[in-house]
Amino acid sequence: MTGSTQDGAQNHGAQDDGDGQDAASLGIRSISVGGRYGVHIGVGALTRLAEHVSEGRRVMVIHQRGRTDLVAEVVEAVRAAGGEPHVHEVPDAEAAKDVRVLAGAWGALGQAGFTRNDLVVGVGGGAATDLAGFVAASWLRGVDVVQLPTSLLGVVDAAVGGKTGINTAEGKNLVGAFHEPRAVLCDPTWMGSMARADFVSGLAEVIKCGFIADPAILKLVEADPAAACEASAPVVSELIARAVQVKADVVENDLTEAGIREILNYGHTFAHAIEQVEDYRWRHGDAVAVGMIFAAELAVRSGVLGQDVLDRHRTVLSAVGLPTSYAGSGWEPLRRAMGRDKKARGATLRFIVLSAVGSPQRLEGPDEQVLIEAFEAVAAP
Numbered sequence: 001m002t003g004s005t006q007d008g009a010q011n012h013g014a015q016d017d018g019d020g021q022d023a024a025s026l027g028i029r030s031i032s033v034g035g036r037y038g039v040h041i042g043v044g045a046l047t048r049l050a051e052h053v054s055e056g057r058r059v060m061v062i063h064q065r066g067r068t069d070l071v072a073e074v075v076e077a078v079r080a081a082g083g084e085p086h087v088h089e090v091p092d093a094e095a096a097k098d099v100r101v102l103a104g105a106w107g108a109l110g111q112a113g114f115t116r117n118d119l120v121v122g123v124g125g126g127a128a129t130d131l132a133g134f135v136a137a138s139w140l141r142g143v144d145v146v147q148l149p150t151s152l153l154g155v156v157d158a159a160v161g162g163k164t165g166i167n168t169a170e171g172k173n174l175v176g177a178f179h180e181p182r183a184v185l186c187d188p189t190w191m192g193s194m195a196r197a198d199f200v201s202g203l204a205e206v207i208k209c210g211f212i213a214d215p216a217i218l219k220l221v222e223a224d225p226a227a228a229c230e231a232s233a234p235v236v237s238e239l240i241a242r243a244v245q246v247k248a249d250v251v252e253n254d255l256t257e258a259g260i261r262e263i264l265n266y267g268h269t270f271a272h273a274i275e276q277v278e279d280y281r282w283r284h285g286d287a288v289a290v291g292m293i294f295a296a297e298l299a300v301r302s303g304v305l306g307q308d309v310l311d312r313h314r315t316v317l318s319a320v321g322l323p324t325s326y327a328g329s330g331w332e333p334l335r336r337a338m339g340r341d342k343k344a345r346g347a348t349l350r351f352i353v354l355s356a357v358g359s360p361q362r363l364e365g366p367d368e369q370v371l372i373e374a375f376e377a378v379a380a381p
């Protein structure tokens, strides 16, 4: 179902940029998402913003609170390219994904006389880029957006793929639109100020991409787990590029999640249950790490996966300091939460499991006893 290969050969698109001498000499890697837009990763990635700014183009920089140095650089880059910069600050983290914040951003666009030909730039973690993307999707039924994710999760997951949205009182991401960016620019040095635990949590999504499609990611992390945890380490650019390539390969074929996009949910059914039961106090990536162990336990117990790959999950995730077990509330609340997950179909639980590294498949309606045994294995310290 995936078109993936065992050796990750399909992921060699994460290459140095060939079309700009400056960018290439700075070591920026560019990944094309279906030929529609590029994700540019590396020190100096902001230089690529000028391609989207023309004389007199209004540019609304919607940024997460703080990040003043980066915002000043973005404003300067817009000005240098002849554009007309405007800046709109939004609250930190999930507080940005609120209808009042959305309305505030529309107000700022209206006051700036923003037209169909102008540009939104999103700066911040996944929450800020989700909001900025939805602002761009909804203003005049869609204006261009360039995303500048500053968190690891933001670049490897939120900013790539075209999903944008906000939360409502009833739940997360209930309102949104598919609206692909014109480009995604990511300079890993922007992540240097992230709390280590937040950065490591983002690594869970990177490692997930390794398990579902690109074993080279696993080898890189295993070879030097300490370096993988340092935003400034060269291997981090490589890891980001490879993870983005995996997501790009998937969303290029399936923008709206009908089919293979589902493999990106590896580990997420159980992760969403942990997040609900823990009232969202767990970091998303930490929950995904445990969720992948659960999925691998399920796969082994269902006879589709070998013990060695299950063991590899525990080794690589713990090597970077991600959690590999969760007892928490006990089984029943987790089982109820999984039944409510929006990805569950009716009463049947669906999981993505592996038959080998790089070979994901669907597992529908596993036996309740197998689920309980997988949970007991995950609950054991």
Ligand SMILES: NC(=O)c1ccc[n+]([C@@H]2O[C@H](COP(=O)([O-])OP(=O)(O)OC[C@H]3O[C@@H](n4cnc5c(N)ncnc54)[C@H](O)[C@@H]3O)[C@@H](O)[C@H]2O)c1
Pocket: 064, 092, 093, 094, 097, 124, 125, 126, 127, 128, 130, 150, 151, 152, 153, 154, 157, 158, 159, 160, 161, 162, 163, 164, 172, 173, 190, 191, 192, 193, 194, 195, 198
């Ligand atoms: N659109 C999608 O496909 C998609 C996919 C995955 C996640 N998401 C969304 O992304 C959000 C999660 O992303 P996130 O983990 O980046 O969360 P976030 O945006 O809430 O950021 C987490 C924290 O990190 C801080 N931060 C971000 N960059 C920083 C930096 N460089 N230095 C210091 N602090 C920094 C933020 O201020 C915030 O406090 C959620 O809202 C989720 O729904 C969207």
Ligand SMILES: [Zn+2]
Pocket: 157, 205, 268, 284, 288
């Ligand atoms: Zn995720």
